[in-house]
Amino acid sequence: MSTKFDAAKKVAGWCSDQQNQAPGTQGLEVPGAQENANRRATGDSAIDWIDHSAKLLPNFGRPIKALSIGCGFGPIGRILRRRDYCQLIHSIDVAESAIAAARKAATAEGLDGFAESWTNASPASETARAKRPKLNSWRTN
Numbered sequence: 001m002s003t004k005f006d007a008a009k010k011v012a013g014w015c016s017d018q019q020n021q022a023p024g025t026q027g028l029e030v031p032g033a034q035e036n037a038n039r040r041a042t043g044d045s046a047i048d049w050i051d052h053s054a055k056l057l058p059n060f061g062r063p064i065k066a067l068s069i070g071c072g073f074g075p076i077g078r079i080l081r082r083r084d085y086c087q088l089i090h091s092i093d094v095a096e097s098a099i100a101a102a103r104k105a106a107t108a109e110g111l112d113g114f115a116e117s118w119t120n121a122s123p124a125s126e127t128a129r130a131k132r133p134k135l136n137s138w139r140t141n
Helices: 006-014 034-040 049-054 075-082 096-108
Strands: 067-071 088-093 114-118
Touching: 034 049, 034 114, 049 075, 075 088, 075 096, 075 114, 088 096, 096 114
Parallel strands: 067 088, 088 114
Antiparallel strands: none
16 A cells, blocks of 8 residues: 655655756756745845855854755765855755765765764655654765
């Protein structure tokens, strides 16, 4: 019997498979998506939301780690590392292929400071029965 989680995982897997996507159709690459994110975070579509948020860092200190839930191909994590806003990005996604694509993209850019995990949170999974997620982590240095 298929569950809602199984269906969601299938969709996530399909969406995170770069073979299924035309270039420029993921997340912040979609025309207007960056401007929309900027507008929602800053009130102005021309103000970069990540740089705007980073202006708060002097009040709190530079973060060592950031968590990206539902990272997809990892574009936000790569932006944070490129701009050196934090030292480690830990990204999580239910689509194992998304994690592989994020790892490949970070490596291709020569970025370090990543720990990404795939989690199988299906209620029927062995990991759920064990009450802990199965994490396959990797790091580059």
